[in-house]
Amino acid sequence: MTRNDILAGIAGVLYETVAVDPAQISEESSLATDLEVDSLLVTEVAVALEAHFSVIIAQAELDEARLVGDLVDLVEKGLVA
Secondary structure, three states: OOHHHHHHHHHHHHHHHHOOOHHHOOOOOEOOOOOOOOHHHHHHHHHHHHHHHOOOOOHHHHHHOOEHHHHHHHHHHHHHO
16 A cells, blocks of 8 residues: 555545545645644544554554654554554
8 A cells, every 4th residue: 555545545534534625635734733633633533544444553653643644654654563
C-alpha cells in the first residue's frame, strides 16, 4: 500500500467521522488548524483508522500527531509491524 493509498483512506475516514471535504486534505494539513479536529475527535478518528486499516495506533504516538502526514506515518508504521 502506497502513501497515497493511505492518504486516500485517511481522507475517507475524516470525511466519515468529522465531515471534512477530502479535497482539502493533504499530508501538510494541520489536524487542529486546517481541519478543526480537536483532541477528542482525534481519538475518534484513530479508532476509525484502526478499524479501516486493521492497525493499532498507540495513544502516545497519536498525542504527537499534528498533521495528516503524521497519521499517514502512524498507519504506515502499523501496516509494517
